[in-house]
Amino acid sequence: MLNGKKRIQDGIRIGRKDVQVNLQSLSGLEKQNLAVGMKFWIVHLNNQVLRFGNTATTPSNLPFMSAKRKTNQPVVPFGMSNKHMKRKKPINSDLMRDIVPLTENQKELFRCYKNDQNLVAYGCAGTGKTFITLYNALKDVLDEKTAYDKIYLVRSLVATREIGFLPGDHEDKSSLYQIPYKNMVKYMFEMPTDTDFEMLYGNLKSQGTISFWSTSFIRGTTLDNAIVIVDEFQNLNYHELDSIITRIGQDSKIMFCGDATQSDLVKSAEKNGIADFMKILRIMPSVDIVEFGVEDIVRSGLVKEYLLAKMEMNL
Numbered sequence: 001m002l003n004g005k006k007r008i009q010d011g012i013r014i015g016r017k018d019v020q021v022n023l024q025s026l027s028g029l030e031k032q033n034l035a036v037g038m039k040f041w042i043v044h045l046n047n048q049v050l051r052f053g054n055t056a057t058t059p060s061n062l063p064f065m066s067a068k069r070k071t072n073q074p075v076v077p078f079g080m081s082n083k084h085m086k087r088k089k090p091i092n093s094d095l096m097r098d099i100v101p102l103t104e105n106q107k108e109l110f111r112c113y114k115n116d117q118n119l120v121a122y123g124c125a126g127t128g129k130t131f132i133t134l135y136n137a138l139k140d141v142l143d144e145k146t147a148y149d150k151i152y153l154v155r156s157l158v159a160t161r162e163i164g165f166l167p168g169d170h171e172d173k174s175s176l177y178q179i180p181y182k183n184m185v186k187y188m189f190e191m192p193t194d195t196d197f198e199m200l201y202g203n204l205k206s207q208g209t210i211s212f213w214s215t216s217f218i219r220g221t222t223l224d225n226a227i228v229i230v231d232e233f234q235n236l237n238y239h240e241l242d243s244i245i246t247r248i249g250q251d252s253k254i255m256f257c258g259d260a261t262q263s264d265l266v267k268s269a270e271k272n273g274i275a276d277f278m279k280i281l282r283i284m285p286s287v288d289i290v291e292f293g294v295e296d297i298v299r300s301g302l303v304k305e306y307l308l309a310k311m312e313m314n315l
Helices: 028-038 082-086 105-115 129-141 170-186 194-205 238-245 268-282 302-310
Strands: 041-043 047-052 055-056 118-123 150-154 209-216 224-230 255-259 288-293
Touching: 055 224, 105 118, 105 194, 105 288, 105 302, 118 129, 129 150, 129 170, 129 224, 129 255, 150 170, 150 268, 170 194, 224 238, 224 288, 255 268
Parallel strands: 118 255, 118 288, 150 209, 150 224, 224 255
Antiparallel strands: 041 047, 047 055
16 A cells, blocks of 8 residues: 555656555556556645646646636526627617507607607506507617616515515515516517527526616616616605606616506505606606507407496496
8 A cells, every 4th residue: 555645656646645546456467557547647636736747737728627617707698608798789679579559649659759758658557558668668778879778677566565575585576576577578579489588588687688676675776878667656655756766867767657547555645646746747848748548458358348347437
């Protein structure tokens, strides 16, 4: 038995004391084969460095070894590369479909957006308020010529704004509330496979195009070079709306989408606060307000029939 600190044979050394080689049990031919196969190898286990012959080689340079992964590298989405991430984004405006308005108020919403106005899309459910706003925002953000870098989707996660009701961290709690946007973007892009469609929303988030924020975490920030979409804004009180609009920084604009008849607010003071907020927006030249009616419903005939019956009964 030879200790690891002693020379075994022609340039063979074991770099740790607890590793031993029994040469006496080997035949002459076995010793010769061992010497040929291991000649010039030196393993220094303490430093985790390999040497082949006289040339120092780190593990990352050897084809069968992998260096320790750097933890400070950004996670690259499936199907993308670092090269893609640094240049034009892989999901870009070239992949977007052409969406055309179906009603007069949808045309008005397209026109107001094209004029680079801040917007309030307000009115009946199923009229395409959020869909059109998100579509136009994506076209802007994915266009490298515009000043906009990201879309912030802002929403109150629950009616009482107590995020602790759901298990998990912020991403886990907000995942259910992002399902509508995940479904919307599938109609806005041409993708080669069903898998690409399923991963579309996640990849838009990974490449930095979309970020979903709860109203619980928006205070104290400044949103520059961004398009902020406040969805379901009828569920926010005046203080929250005031906090959100004052986050808007340079080269940014804000869009509000909602329907007062679907408000989860129960206190009269909170509902009156939204009315006061709308009064402020109406006298601001940079804000256009587009109100949608029953005639603008495009979701389905059933939704339109139901809302007409509801209005007829004054409910």
